[in-house]
Amino acid sequence: MTNPVVVEVTRGDRVESAHRGAGAVVDADGGVVFAFGDVDRPVYPRSAVKALQALPLIESGAADRLSLGDAEIALACASHSGEDAHVALASAMLAKVGRGAGVLECGAHWPLGDAAARALVRSGATPSALHNNCSGKHAGFVCLACVEGVDPAGYVRPDHPVQRAVTEALSDVTGARLDADVRAVDGCAIPAYAIPLRALALGFARFATGRGLAPARARAATRIRASVAAHPWAVAGEGRFDTEVMTLFGASAFAKTGAEGVYCAALPEFGLGLAVKADDGGRRAAEAMIAALLRRFGGFGAPLDRFVAQPLVNWNGAKVGALRPAGPLAGE
């Protein structure tokens, strides 16, 4: 099936570009509250499931044994901007198991955040694996391995005990079978499993409520949500959508971006999970989609308006167009 146009970008009176996509809002029993497009085709959630991938770190007791704080737990779920404080947190996590940046297998890239990248340039340094937006997740994997008494080397491989635990948690929470048939490799070298949006939304409804999860896993989900709500800056960074939304709504909304146009979210007070993907991988479309759904299903109203329908300005600051929801989201 062809997914509908869900976000339009206008210039003057006409649509300049349009994004197609799919999305689902699901309750913790698997009931589909709202859906558009093909929500049964497996898609790679990429970084949008980092909070689920962090469950073993918490439920194993490793986080408590290392006295990881809320900010560190939030960083373990982060696609951070590479600001100095993100780097320091990742470094501190590794220090708690006596390791340095050399243990990380995520590769290095310039900070996602423009200001952070410029600050790094000014310092005269070049990016390390600690600046990789996934360094907190990887530091969490290393912490888990070390507390469990497992050599962290190769922790990105599907058959490493850490990845086996992470994959089991992801499969359990989403209900999706995650085997080699749906496995590829993520940007940060860990396995990337393709999962239908419907299952991802169910997973985040369970993550939001604990329903259908074993008690230790449900408690871990609660702990992760509380940690992120307390440190919304840690999961993304200054000016980023995830940080701004969770700063606005605290524990009432959880939102996490993934590469190639994916967003997942949870609304604990409504017991709902949300998952969207823009067909073309466009981040701007994914943000507008998830903002529209959060506004409607979380009852957040006006504070989300500027993320749902965004004016586009040129380099002189003049309004030249807009980004707006369309099709099944037009009424949102």
Added chain:
Amino acid sequence: MTNPVVVEVTRGDRVESAHRGAGAVVDADGGVVFAFGDVDRPVYPRSAVKALQALPLIESGAADRLSLGDAEIALACASHSGEDAHVALASAMLAKVGRGAGVLECGAHWPLGDAAARALVRSGATPSALHNNCSGKHAGFVCLACVEGVDPAGYVRPDHPVQRAVTEALSDVTGARLDADVRAVDGCAIPAYAIPLRALALGFARFATGRGLAPARARAATRIRASVAAHPWAVAGEGRFDTEVMTLFGASAFAKTGAEGVYCAALPEFGLGLAVKADDGGRRAAEAMIAALLRRFGGFGAPLDRFVAQPLVNWNGAKVGALRPAGPLAGE
């Protein structure tokens, strides 16, 4: 109509993201040699028509009166990376009419090129209008105004003599009627006119051959093509697609990117013009589309392979997927 999927992005064995789009290859008599998707819907070509917008600067004699060199003429057609040498060229153009950066009405932004942006950060400076990727085009507009004895102030407005001349040239070459009904505002503040891809391709076929153009306009087109072929770095920058393609093929291929997924190109030896747009505005899709068409219709073969089908690597350098042409371009 729904445009076909033309570029797929894979991860592992599956398609992670897909781009839809349209494109046309047209000869100088308007004969459509190849087309896919809706090529009759007006789209904003954005910066892809800068070479056509530079015609008045040349055909008026202003460029010769100011002794603009080939590199400066190429810069007048550029979406440059903001490298030091681009900035110096734009500044030199303005100096020839006794003006400074303050006359530019394009606004400022950080250099498009990552290396250039980092160099600017290291220098301790902030971006000026000279770093705007459009500064060469704007410098050309200012040069034209000054040589013609017109106050350059307000040269971005549709009713300024410079924009009237530019719009007349664009309309003449493409055969498209350009009035307020199809007008919006571009990122750099000049008018942006929506033009069907079929007409854009025709325009670049005429630009490639001079057929259907008045003699002075045809000579100006030849001069612009020669200038860009001599300085392919000036129209884009280090590592950029336009620069790499024209460095490879010299005067045999002209290619110019525009924002929101547009590319226009010309194949002088075959008398063909090309125009594509990715529906979603994705640059990666536009590049792959135009590369596929240039390879086929320009007979360029293997040197373009790496732009048509691109391996995608993760931060560790491992191949995790690919970008490849699909649908009507799958056989290219």
